[in-house]
Amino acid sequence: xxxxxxxxxxxxxxxxxxxxxxxxxxxxxxxxxxxxxxxxxxxxxxxxxxxxxxxxxxxxxxxxxxxxxxxxxxxxxxxxxxxxxxxxxxxxxxxxxxxxxxxxxxxxxxxxxxxxxxxxxxxx
Amino acid sequence: xxxxxxxxxxxxxxxxxxxxxxxxxxxxxxxxxxxxxxxxxxxxxxxxxxxxxxxxxxxxxxxxxxxxxxxxxxxxxxxxxxxxxxxxxxxxxxxxxxxxxxxxxxxxxxxxxxxxxxxxxxxxxxxxxxxxxxxxxxxxxxxxxxxxxxxxxxxxxxxxxxxxxxxxxxxxxxxxxxxxxxxxx
Numbered sequence: 496x497x498x499x500x501x502x503x504x505x506x507x508x509x510x511x512x513x514x515x516x517x518x519x520x521x522x523x524x525x526x527x528x529x530x531x532x533x534x535x536x537x538x539x540x541x542x543x544x545x546x547x548x549x550x551x552x553x554x555x556x557x558x559x560x561x562x563x564x565x566x567x568x569x570x571x572x573x574x575x576x577x578x579x580x581x582x583x584x585x586x587x588x589x590x591x592x593x594x595x596x597x598x599x600x601x602x603x604x605x606x607x608x609x610x611x612x613x614x615x616x617x618x619x
Numbered sequence: 620x621x622x623x624x625x626x627x628x629x630x631x632x633x634x635x636x637x638x639x640x641x642x643x644x645x646x647x648x649x650x651x652x653x654x655x656x657x658x659x660x661x662x663x664x665x666x667x668x669x670x671x672x673x674x675x676x677x678x679x680x681x682x683x684x685x686x687x688x689x690x691x692x693x694x695x696x697x698x699x700x701x702x703x704x705x706x707x708x709x710x711x712x713x714x715x716x717x718x719x720x721x722x723x724x725x726x727x728x729x730x731x732x733x734x735x736x737x738x739x740x741x742x743x744x745x746x747x748x749x750x751x752x753x754x755x756x757x758x759x760x761x762x763x764x765x766x767x768x769x770x771x772x773x774x775x776x777x778x779x780x781x782x783x784x785x786x787x788x789x790x791x792x793x794x795x796x797x798x799x800x801x802x803x804x
Contacts, residue, residue, distance in 0.1 A: 501793075502742065502761070502789060502792055502793065502796075504738075505738045505739060505741075505742045506738075506739070507761070507762050508739055509655065509658070509659070509739060509743075509762075510733045510734065510737055510739040510740040510742075510743055511658060511664070511730060511732070511733060512731070512732035512733075514654070514664065519650055519651060519654070522646075522650060522668070522671065522672075523643065523646045523647070523650065525672075526642075526646055526672070526675050526676075527639065527642070527643055527646075529676065530639055530642050530679055531639060533679065533680075534638065534639065
């Protein structure tokens with residue numbers, strides 16, 4: 496172990512190999528090109544600003560139109576054709592209107608069918 | 620607060636016809652300083668180049684909002700420092716590293732063209748073992764030789780906090796060199 500060195504004695508030189516002057520020149524050229532591209536973009540900004548505005552306005556209008564259609568479909572469809580509650584009600588009404596004989600026939604038929612399937616040979 | 624060179628830059632930036640020339644002058648004056656400042660924080664040359672690009676793009680984009688409350692140099696250092704720290708955080712997440720000092724020291728250990736037995740390499744290892752804030756403050760004070768007032772503007776800290784940070788950093792570096800390193804001066 497060597498004796499303790501004061502930090503100042505080490506100096507400010509970096510241990511990394513320094514990049515060449517070419518690296519800095521290329522970097523400046525590349526950045527200048529990017530800046531020039533940005534400048535020309537900024538110059539065409541008025542036109543570039545209008546196009547997205549028109550696109551946004553158009554999509555808002557289309558969006559409103561679609562929402563209108565979907566609203567109509569939802570109110571008509573949900574209650575009459577697709578609602579689970581209305582299906583339940585229909586089934587209840589159907590079974591309530593059956594006579595005892597009809598109900599007994601259906602129960603009998605359903606148990607016969609179960610037996611029928613259960614007695615089928617497995618590999619047939 | 621501006622130097623004559625900075626006044627010249629702002630005059631060029633003010634006119635649309637000479638704006639690009641003004642930016643070229645910024646690059647001319649500060650690219651090497653900023654390169655080394657970033658390199659000391661992110662270690663790898665390739666990462667330094669990426670951060671440098673982000674820095675100068677940010678400088679270009681926000682130069683119109685620069686309030687001239689500090690020098691242009693200090694303001695660019697601030698952007699570069701923020702970009703370098705942001706880059707390190709991103710890399711730390713990508714590599715799932717919990718210990719930033721170990722991550723940076725691993726990068727340093729794989730860098731090409733370093734004399735690992737030199738005092739300079741030992742000093743870098745000691746600096747990379749510091750917590751982030753102390754590392755930034757130490758680098759700006761020791762290598763870039765900036766005043767505490769300038770560093771305060773860059774790091775948005777008080778000068779008394781910075782002096783404490785530098786004092787602790789120096790102490791830790793001396794301790795690290797004493798305990799871990801064996802080199803010739």
